[in-house]
Amino acid sequence: MMNxxxxxxxxxxxxxxxxxxxxxxxxxxxxxxPTLDAVQNLLADLNQRKDVHLDxxxxxxxxxxxxxxxxxxxxxxxxxxxxxHIVYPKLLAQNAEDFNSxxxxxxxxxxxxxxxxxxxxxxxxxxxxCYTLFASLHGYRRDTPPYFLNYSEEGYYRLGxxxxxxxLDYYHVVGVIPVGLPASPGALKRAxxxxxxxxxxxxxxxRQENFDKLEAKPEQSPGQAESPGEGHPxxxxxSSDPTR
Numbered sequence: 001m002m003n004x005x006x007x008x009x010x011x012x013x014x015x016x017x018x019x020x021x022x023x024x025x026x027x028x029x030x031x032x033x034p035t036l037d038a039v040q041n042l043l044a045d046l047n048q049r050k051d052v053h054l055d056x057x058x059x060x061x062x063x064x065x066x067x068x069x070x071x072x073x074x075x076x077x078x079x080x081x082x083x084x085h086i087v088y089p090k091l092l093a094q095n096a097e098d099f100n101s102x103x104x105x106x107x108x109x110x111x112x113x114x115x116x117x118x119x120x121x122x123x124x125x126x127x128x129x130c131y132t133l134f135a136s137l138h139g140y141r142r143d144t145p146p147y148f149l150n151y152s153e154e155g156y157y158r159l160g161x162x163x164x165x166x167x168l169d170y171y172h173v174v175g176v177i178p179v180g181l182p183a184s185p186g187a188l189k190r191a192x193x194x195x196x197x198x199x200x201x202x203x204x205x206x207r208q209e210n211f212d213k214l215e216a217k218p219e220q221s222p223g224q225a226e227s228p229g230e231g232h233p234x235x236x237x238x239s240s241d242p243t244r
Contacts, residue, residue: 002035012062022061023114040123047124056088056167057130059116067148068100068140069159072132074121075106082106084174085129091169096162098140098155135159 001007005016013020019032028036046054071089076082086106093099112118117130124130139150149155171177 002039004035012064022059022116025116025119026114043120043124047128054124054128057116057120057124057128058163059130059132061132061134062137063134064137066100066103066134067136067138068098068103069096069133069135070100070103072104072117072134073106074117074130075108078126081126087173088129088131088166088170091173092162092166095166095169096159097142098149098151098159099162100140103134133163 003011003013003015003021006012006014006021009016013022015021015033017032021033021036024033025036025040028040030037043054043057046052069092071092073085073089076085089101089104093101093104108118115132117132120128120130135156136151139148139155141148168177172179
C-alpha cells in the first residue's frame, strides 16, 4: 500500500499532507512523498542489477465509477515495443471473466505525466512494461445471467490469481518458458505416477517360473517326437505315421 496514512484517515487518493500520490511520481521528494521516493529508489536499483530481470510494474487502483477490471497502458513510437506492451492485457482478457476490454486504453497524455506508468516507462529500461491496473469498487458485467455481479473478497482474490496466471501465458508467448512444460507442478506429478514401473525379478522368482513351466509341459508318449520347423508349435508327429 502506497498511501497507508491517507487510507487510515479515509482518503482514497490523498496522502496525510493532502497530496495526490497518483500524480506525484514526477516530482516526488523524501519529505512530501516518502513512499513514492522509496519505491522509485527500489525500482532504480532493480533496473540496474544484472541478476534481476524486471519485466512488469503494476500500479493498482480502485475505480469508483467504471465496472470490472481494466488496464491503462502506454503508447510508444517504437512499433515493436508497443506490440509487446499490449500482449499482456490481451492475455488477461482471455483469463479473467471480469476484464473490461472496452475501458482498456493506451496513451501518453501529458496530463498523466505524473502517474506511475508514465513516469516509470521513461526512467526504466525499454523492456519493462508499466501498467495501471484498475478494479471496480462495485462489480462487473456478464453476458449471461446474472448480468451483473458485485465484487466480493473472493472475487478480488480470483482477479489476483488470474493476473498471476497471465504471467505464465505471457512467458509462454515470448518464449521464456517452453510451451511443452506442464502448466502446474501437479500435472508433472500425475505424469510421473502414470509411468509403468518394472521391478527387477529376483533369482528365486526366475527359478520358480522355470520350475512351473516344466511342470505344466505335457508328457510325450513313447515313439513320438517333436519335428522342428513343421506343423504348429506343440504338435507331436509319430514316426510310424504312413503319411510321413
